[in-house]
Amino acid sequence: MENIVQPKPYKISEVRHETDLEYTFRFDTDIKVNHGQFLMLSIPKIGEVPISVSDQGDGWLEFTIRKVGKVTNVIFEKVAGDVMFLRGPYGNGWPMDKFQGKHLIVIAGGTGVSPVRSTLNFCARNEGFVKDVSLICGFKGCNCILFKSDLEKWQNNFKHTWLCLDNEDKEGFCRGFVTNYIKELPLNEYEDNYEIIVVGPPVMMKYVGLELIKNGFSEEKIWMSFERKMSCGVGKCGHCRIDEYYVCTDGPVFPYKIAKNLVD
Numbered sequence: 001m002e003n004i005v006q007p008k009p010y011k012i013s014e015v016r017h018e019t020d021l022e023y024t025f026r027f028d029t030d031i032k033v034n035h036g037q038f039l040m041l042s043i044p045k046i047g048e049v050p051i052s053v054s055d056q057g058d059g060w061l062e063f064t065i066r067k068v069g070k071v072t073n074v075i076f077e078k079v080a081g082d083v084m085f086l087r088g089p090y091g092n093g094w095p096m097d098k099f100q101g102k103h104l105i106v107i108a109g110g111t112g113v114s115p116v117r118s119t120l121n122f123c124a125r126n127e128g129f130v131k132d133v134s135l136i137c138g139f140k141g142c143n144c145i146l147f148k149s150d151l152e153k154w155q156n157n158f159k160h161t162w163l164c165l166d167n168e169d170k171e172g173f174c175r176g177f178v179t180n181y182i183k184e185l186p187l188n189e190y191e192d193n194y195e196i197i198v199v200g201p202p203v204m205m206k207y208v209g210l211e212l213i214k215n216g217f218s219e220e221k222i223w224m225s226f227e228r229k230m231s232c233g234v235g236k237c238g239h240c241r242i243d244e245y246y247v248c249t250d251g252p253v254f255p256y257k258i259a260k261n262l263v264d
């Protein structure tokens, strides 16, 4: 029987610098994941971190990592050809079966774009999977913009796209928080046949949720993804527990009915 917590070595085939603090690492691997799931990435004698899959393809997975501390600092020293250890995938991922055939609305901020990037790319590559995509995507400023070539592709492929910078002006971008553009979403056009993904820092998810409800969107159609400190990743250690929920196994994606109590 396969040991689901056994890390295995995989080669890094490419490292792309998105910003000074966020790099995308591509691994050669046949591990199959659902969109929105995460893996545990580790370096022996250093430690292990949960990281969302930011894109996937035939024989490869990508992870976009922000350099914040002990383990991620060492990951940033890795280059193409180096080996790291992976285990997983873990967590539930986005409910893609619910999204199929519907208008998909995605509201993402900062590094929160990572866990939804593979879903967006899947929708862009597979025309007809969803009816159409409306994307509101925000970054703090010009130096924080991730996935520049994907953003361009999404702008060309998706029906409605708002790319926002909190407090800087740049051609092709709106100025202000993602919450400012929720009222622009054409609710009537969606004819009650829609689902909404929200992912970003907890405070952003909280206010996006409130603004969606204020603008008449249905609570039952909102899905949010969470990050918590983790250790085992498989529901055994309790590190990721919030109330009665284990983010590693019950999440990281939660329906708004549960998520709204987790962001307070």
Ligand SMILES: Cc1cc2nc3c(=O)[nH]c(=O)nc-3n(C[C@H](O)[C@H](O)[C@H](O)COP(=O)(O)OP(=O)(O)OC[C@H]3O[C@@H](n4cnc5c(N)ncnc54)[C@H](O)[C@@H]3O)c2cc1C
Residues within 6 Å of the ligand: 038, 047, 048, 049, 050, 051, 052, 053, 063, 064, 065, 066, 067, 068, 069, 070, 071, 072, 073, 111, 114, 115, 226, 227, 228, 229, 230, 252
């Ligand atoms: C399901 C899931 C998916 C994730 N996906 C990504 C991803 O795609 N890209 C990415 O860059 N990061 C992601 N993270 C967060 C990532 O796991 C942490 O940034 C990482 O564990 C930090 O490890 P470190 O040893 O480098 O930092 P540490 O030295 O442990 O900590 C540095 C700082 O980061 C804070 N921190 C540590 N872990 C977390 C955490 N899990 N959530 C929030 N703050 C934390 C600490 O409180 C401290 O302030 C995800 C976390 C979860 C739970």
Ligand code: FES
Residues within 6 Å of the ligand: 229, 230, 231, 232, 233, 234, 235, 236, 237, 238, 239, 240, 241, 246, 247, 248, 249
């Ligand atoms: S990380 Fe151990 S229970 Fe979730």
